[in-house]
Amino acid sequence: MERRGAAEVFWVLLVCWLVVGPVLAQVRHPLPVLWMMPISSGSGRENLTAAVAPAVRLALQDLKRQPPPLGNYEVQLQLLDSQCDPAKSLKALFDAMWAGPEYLLVFGGVCPPVTALVARSLPAFNLVQVSFAASSPSLSNRKWYRNLFSTVPSDRALNQATVKLLQRYKWTRVGIITEEGARLSEMKQDLIRQLLKADVQVVSTQSLSEDACSSLRRLKESDVRIIIGQFEDDSASEVFCCAYTLNMFGARYQWVVAGGGTAGWRPGSQVSGCAANSVLTAADGSIRIQIRQLSHTNTPGVSGRTPQDYQDAYLRQVIQEGSKVSQLHTFAYDAVWVAARALGQVMEAVKHKEKYSSQRNVSVSEDDVQKRLLEAVKQTQFEGVTGPVSFRNGERMASIELIQFQGSSGVLVGEFSTATQQLRLMNHLMQFKGPRPARDQTVVVLQRQHVSLLLYGIVSSAAAVTILITLTVLCFRIICRKHWLQRWSGGSQDELLLLGVLLSSSSVLISGLDGAPLSDGISELLCSVRLWTLSVGHTVGFAALFTKTWRVYSLCSIKLTQQTRLQQTGYVVLWMLLLDVFVLTSWQILDPLRRVVLQHDLQSDPADQDVFVHPYSEHCSSINTELWLTAVYGYKGPLLGLGCFVAWNIRTVEVDLPADSGKRLTLSMFAVTVFSVSGVSGSLLISHNPPVQFFLTSVLILCCNIFILSWLFGPKFLYMWLNGSELQDEAAEGEAEEQLRRLNQQLKSQTAQLDVQIETITMQLSETPGSPEPDQKLRADDGVRSVTRTHVVQVCADVRNSVRKPSSPDAINSPEHVRRRLSVQLPILHHAYLPAIGGVSASSSSLFGSEEAFVSPPPADEHGDSFLYATQLEPQYC
Numbered sequence: 001m002e003r004r005g006a007a008e009v010f011w012v013l014l015v016c017w018l019v020v021g022p023v024l025a026q027v028r029h030p031l032p033v034l035w036m037m038p039i040s041s042g043s044g045r046e047n048l049t050a051a052v053a054p055a056v057r058l059a060l061q062d063l064k065r066q067p068p069p070l071g072n073y074e075v076q077l078q079l080l081d082s083q084c085d086p087a088k089s090l091k092a093l094f095d096a097m098w099a100g101p102e103y104l105l106v107f108g109g110v111c112p113p114v115t116a117l118v119a120r121s122l123p124a125f126n127l128v129q130v131s132f133a134a135s136s137p138s139l140s141n142r143k144w145y146r147n148l149f150s151t152v153p154s155d156r157a158l159n160q161a162t163v164k165l166l167q168r169y170k171w172t173r174v175g176i177i178t179e180e181g182a183r184l185s186e187m188k189q190d191l192i193r194q195l196l197k198a199d200v201q202v203v204s205t206q207s208l209s210e211d212a213c214s215s216l217r218r219l220k221e222s223d224v225r226i227i228i229g230q231f232e233d234d235s236a237s238e239v240f241c242c243a244y245t246l247n248m249f250g251a252r253y254q255w256v257v258a259g260g261g262t263a264g265w266r267p268g269s270q271v272s273g274c275a276a277n278s279v280l281t282a283a284d285g286s287i288r289i290q291i292r293q294l295s296h297t298n299t300p301g302v303s304g305r306t307p308q309d310y311q312d313a314y315l316r317q318v319i320q321e322g323s324k325v326s327q328l329h330t331f332a333y334d335a336v337w338v339a340a341r342a343l344g345q346v347m348e349a350v351k352h353k354e355k356y357s358s359q360r361n362v363s364v365s366e367d368d369v370q371k372r373l374l375e376a377v378k379q380t381q382f383e384g385v386t387g388p389v390s391f392r393n394g395e396r397m398a399s400i401e402l403i404q405f406q407g408s409s410g411v412l413v414g415e416f417s418t419a420t421q422q423l424r425l426m427n428h429l430m431q432f433k434g435p436r437p438a439r440d441q442t443v444v445v446l447q448r449q450h451v452s453l454l455l456y457g458i459v460s461s462a463a464a465v466t467i468l469i470t471l472t473v474l475c476f477r478i479i480c481r482k483h484w485l486q487r488w489s490g491g492s493q494d495e496l497l498l499l500g501v502l503l504s505s506s507s508v509l510i511s512g513l514d515g516a517p518l519s520d521g522i523s524e525l526l527c528s529v530r531l532w533t534l535s536v537g538h539t540v541g542f543a544a545l546f547t548k549t550w551r552v553y554s555l556c557s558i559k560l561t562q563q564t565r566l567q568q569t570g571y572v573v574l575w576m577l578l579l580d581v582f583v584l585t586s587w588q589i590l591d592p593l594r595r596v597v598l599q600h601d602l603q604s605d606p607a608d609q610d611v612f613v614h615p616y617s618e619h620c621s622s623i624n625t626e627l628w629l630t631a632v633y634g635y636k637g638p639l640l641g642l643g644c645f646v647a648w649n650i651r652t653v654e655v656d657l658p659a660d661s662g663k664r665l666t667l668s669m670f671a672v673t674v675f676s677v678s679g680v681s682g683s684l685l686i687s688h689n690p691p692v693q694f695f696l697t698s699v700l701i702l703c704c705n706i707f708i709l710s711w712l713f714g715p716k717f718l719y720m721w722l723n724g725s726e727l728q729d730e731a732a733e734g735e736a737e738e739q740l741r742r743l744n745q746q747l748k749s750q751t752a753q754l755d756v757q758i759e760t761i762t763m764q765l766s767e768t769p770g771s772p773e774p775d776q777k778l779r780a781d782d783g784v785r786s787v788t789r790t791h792v793v794q795v796c797a798d799v800r801n802s803v804r805k806p807s808s809p810d811a812i813n814s815p816e817h818v819r820r821r822l823s824v825q826l827p828i829l830h831h832a833y834l835p836a837i838g839g840v841s842a843s844s845s846s847l848f849g850s851e852e853a854f855v856s857p858p859p860a861d862e863h864g865d866s867f868l869y870a871t872q873l874e875p876q877y878c
Contacts, residue, residue, distance in 0.1 A: 028074040031343045032101045034127075035077040036093065036118065037108035038084045048110060049079070051326030052132070054317035058310065059336035062303040070344045075336065077107065082118075084111040093118060097125060104346075104373060105130060105339050109150075110328075112136045112183050119148035126370040128342075128377055132328050132335040134291070135395070136183055137190035142393055149377050149391055151331045151338060151384075153291050153398045153418055155183070158258045159191040161289050161400040161416035162228060163198050164423035165256065173440040175224030176205045177215055177239070179231035184259055188230055191258075208235060213242035220248055226440045230259035236283075241274035244282035251434030252610060255286035280408060285433050288403045288410065293330050295387040302337060302382040310385045334384035342376040392419070406431055439610050449617040451694045456512040459698045463508040466705050470505065473713050474498045493544040493551075497712070500541020501705045507534035508698045520595065527593035527620035532584060534701075535632065539580040541708070542636075542672055546576075546643045549665045552650045576639070583631055591622040598688065617690045633680065640673045668711055675704035 037049055060075060080096055082089035089111075097103065106122065106129040109115040115131065116139060122129055123146070131150040139145045140156060166174065174195070178188045188205070195202055204222045206215035208231055216239070219227060227248070229239060236257065243249050271279065295307045305313070310333065318325055326332075349372055350364045381390045390397045395418070402414035402425070414425040432438065477494055510530040518526070587593075595618050603613045622628070647669035653662030679700040686693045 029072055029347065030076050031073050031105075031340070031347070032076045032078065032103050033105050033107045033339060033343075034080055034093075034096055034103045035107045036080045036082050036089065036114075037110055038114075039081050048326065050321075050323045051318075052329050052332040054314055054321065054323070055326070055329035055333040056336055057317070058313055059303070059333045059340075062305065063336070063340050065304070069348050070341065073340070073344045073347060075340050075343070078103070082109075082111060082114045084114060086113050086117040089114040090117060090121070093121075093125075103127065104343060104369065107131075107335065107339055108332075109133055112139075112186075115139070115148070116145075119145045122147035126366050128370065128373050130335050130339045130342075130377065132331040134183075136186045138186050140393070140395065145394065147374060149338070149394055149396075151335045151386065151389060151396055152328070153400065154395045155187045156190055157395070157398070157400055157416075157418045158289055158291070159187065159194050160418070160421065161402070161423065162191065162256060162258045163194050163200070164416055164421075165287070165289070165402065165414075166195075166200055166226070167198060168423060168425060169437045171226045171254075171440040172199065173201045173203055173224070174226040174228055175203050175219040175222065176228045176230065177208065177212075177219065178205065178229075179208045179235055179259070181232075184230050184232075187259065191228070191230070208239070212238050213245060216242045216246055216248060220246055223441060225252060225438055226254050226256070229255060229257045231257075232259070237271045237274075237279050240279045240282040240286075241271050244274055244278045249282040249284070249433075251432070252438055254432075254438040255283070256289065257286060258289040283405050284407065285431065286405050287413070288405070289416075290401050290403060292387060292399045292401050292415075293327070295383075295385060297383075297387075299383070301384050302341075303333075303385075305385065307385045330386045334386050334389055337382070337384060338377065338380050338389065341382070342373055342380060345376045346372045390419075404430060443608075443611045444614045445611060447613050447615045449615050449690050450514050451512045451691050455691060455695060456514075459512060459695065459702075460509055462702050463505050463698065466505045466702055466709075467502060469709060470498055470502045470705070473709065474502070493548045494713075496540055496544035497548075497708065500537045500539070500544060501708060503533045503537025504541065504701050505537075505705050507537065508701055511698070512694050523595040524593060527595060528588060530620070531587075531593065535580060535584055536577075538676065539576055539636075542639070542643065542676075543576040545665070545668055545672060545708075546639070546646070549643060549647050549650065549669055552653055552662060552665060553646050556650060556653055579635060583628070583635075587622070587628045591624050591628065593620045593622050595619070596621045617688065619687065619690065636676075640676060643669045644673050664711055664715075668708060671707050671711075672704060675700050675707075 037052075039049055056077070060077075063070065063075065065071070078096065080089075080092050082092065093106075104127070106118070106127050109118065109129060109131040110133045112135075115129075115133070115135065119129055119139065128147050129149065131148065132152060133150065134152040135148065135150045135154045137154065137156045137159070139148060140154060166172075176188060176191065178184055192202055192205070203224050204219055206218055208215060212235075229236075231239060240249075240255075243253075243255070249255070294311060295301075298306050298308065300306050300309075303310070307330075310330075314329055314333075315325070346369060350369060353364060378391055381388070383389070387398055397417075397419040400416040400418065401412060402416070403410040404413045405411075411429055412426075413429045414423060416423045474495065477498065507530050510526055510533065513526060598617050598619055599614070601615075603615065604611075647662075647666040650662035651666040679697050682696045682700070683693055686696065
């Protein structure tokens with residue numbers, strides 16, 4: 001093994017002699033450069049130096065053809081094997097610096113641990129290092145690694161491109177699978193930091209140190225859909241083989257591979273357990289983020305070669321030497337040019353300063369040379385075979401490529417510029433397995449269930465028609481109360497019933513309003529208004545219907561006066577309303593209604609298996625809604641049952657008013673009960689579906705109200721439509737009877753006043769001298785009593801005359817003459833007024849149709865008084 005290592009070293013030194021040897025023969029100013037690089041990849045499988053030596057040789061050859069001042073200098077490379085060991089590499093660096101010559105620059109550097117240690121010690125050696133390997137994210141600290149420059153973009157640039165890609169497709173939930181290793185471990189930590197800054201959730205991080213399939217299975221169990229892979233190219237086939245086995249590919253998954261560096265993995269390699277087609281199928285659609293290895297321009301660069309010309313020359317040398325192609329050869333070529341241009345620029349500056357200085361024999365110090373060299377590398381800017389070469393904070397500004405595997409080949413679908421930090425995607429080239437990019441997780445779509453505008457318009461129109469009909473009936477009831485609808489009147493219960501129908505129908509208009517665009521205060525107000533209108537409307541309507549039913553029941557079953565029945569029915573309505581108001585007021589004060597969100601069960605979307613619909617709805621509720629509803633139903637339920645019991649007992653009763661017959665009242669009471677119970681049950685059972693709940697409860701409320709209007713008030717309007725002329729005649733007769741009734745009442749009041757005055761006169765006459773005997777006085781008084789309902793003017797005139805003049809037996813106004821005059825005149829006046837005052841019923845009006853009733857002399861007593869006749873025609877009041 002030692003012989004083999006010595007042979008490799010000898011072969012590399014020979015190659016370097018071939019590169020450097022011919023240059024020494026020319027008369028050019030030498031620029032010694034220390035080339036620090038491991039001979040192998042660390043495991044002896046690949047000679048890294050032999051792979052990049054052709055690119056370095058091409059760069060040195062192209063430098064020889066450059067005109068002055070760059071052509072005046074020649075770069076001399078001294079190979080130093082770092083062995084990928086920090087301690088050995090540092091010792092070799094000290095030995096090389098001690099042995100000389102005086103090196104100005106360190107070239108190369110592939111192993112990250114060695115590069116980090118040497119780069120931190122460079123300021124102490126007054127050296128600058130130009131590398132052609134990707135620097136780890138930890139080397140971005142310019143305070144420690146300010147003398148290190150690399151022509152390869154940092155691994156941080158790969159992570160930045162990955163984050164930009166995630167943000168472009170709004171992926172916020174990812175999983176990471178990483179291969180073990182110093183470089184990839186640092187790269188993973190930097191990626192996690194950048195993802196956290198971008199608000200991307202890292203669900204799980206797995207390692208390939210164990211079984212790759214086990215790591216992927218854990219990602220699948222975590223429902224990871226976007227998988228970021230950071231592994232070397234030789235592990236890619238194994239990973240995608242496990243992905244194929246676990247079915248972690250296709251439209252539901254998106255792979256982003258960002259760890260292979262430059263060349264990248266090409267699908268199609270066969271591994272144990274999977275065929276090549278299986279690996280290719282799993283990798284189809286995956287996106288690889290890699291550093292651009294060769295520029296796409298066809299213009300010559302700083303060396304005079306086009307990128308394609310350089311690649312052809314490099315491949316010819318590799319084939320001649322029989323070595324492998326290195327991923328870093330293009331960056332090594334540009335690194336030689338960076339070093340040569342910086343060294344040549346500094347040497348020219350030093351030479352100019354020494355030549356034109358005011359003091360002779362002035363030499364430039366090493367610190368000054370190191371500062372000039374460091375500044376020259378920072379300001380490097382030229383077109384290389386890898387593209388524009390420039391540095392910012394020690395990092396190479398370049399383009400990161402996004403390659404998507406489509407079928408069996410890769411397609412360039414985007415670029416990320418490290419200079420502008422912008423991602424450019426060619427969407428027309430991007431292909432996904434599904435109709436859209438994969439989702440980062442199972443999507444839960446929030447779907448608000450609300451009453452649609454069409455449904456609300458239809459139901460509201462029906463409610464508006466019901467309200468309009470109710471108002472029309474109510475107006476007729478109020479306007480025509482004292483006219484031709486009087487005979488159909490059901491008392492004030494009809495107005496209360498119509499008021500209940502009006503309130504309950506109005507609640508339909510409020511319950512369907514969408515509270516989403518409204519503020520919380522207005523929404524809470526609508527909740528309270530809907531509760532009050534519905535509850536009070538139901539209570540008032542039911543109370544009025546129950547009162548009508550109870551009135552009929554009391555007429556048939558209970559011997560009560562009309563006044564008592566009216567008082568009882570009024571108490572029923574009052575107590576029901578007060579109880580309802582008390583419960584609602586307590587509810588509103590102690591536990592006010594709020595608009596709350598109700599979550600429902602998830603529902604899968606048949607069009608997309610990754611989408612679940614999460615319906616939710618908003619409804620009015622309070623903390624103890626069930627308790628308050630129990631209280632409301634607790635007193636309304638028994639009342640509904642009592643109403644049905646009373647209505648059942650009067651189902652066969654017939655009354656004068658057709659609308660208030662027992663059959664109609666019974667059906668109305670049972671309809672209200674059935675609709676009420678159905679509405680409450682349906683509202684509770686389908687509370688999770690607001691549109692259906694609104695439609696069902698609204699239909700039940702409106703059907704109940706329409707049934708009440710048509711069943712109780714419909715017959716009245718139908719009868720009026722069919723018998724309009726008869727009703728008008730009856731209305732005219734009723735109006736005449738009403739006028740007679742009012743006149744009768746007025747005369748009754750006047751008669752009462754006359755009774756008082758005649759009683760006073762009688763008492764005065766009884767106290768005067770010469771009054772008749774007690775029996776005669778009694779008869780005369782009885783006669784007067786029988787005719788007291790007479791004309792007040794005559795009586796008052798006689799009384800005034802009797803008061804003015806003294807009484808004497810012969811005077812015309814003596815008591816005897818007054819008594820006789822009263823006994824004759826009062827009955828005659830009484831007979832004249834009987835038909836007008838309503839004292840005799842309409843059936844007795846025939847008595848006054850002929851003159852015989854007044855021509856025939858009445859029987860008289862011994863004094864000629866018409867006592868008996870007046871007694872027989874005494875009026876009969878209703």
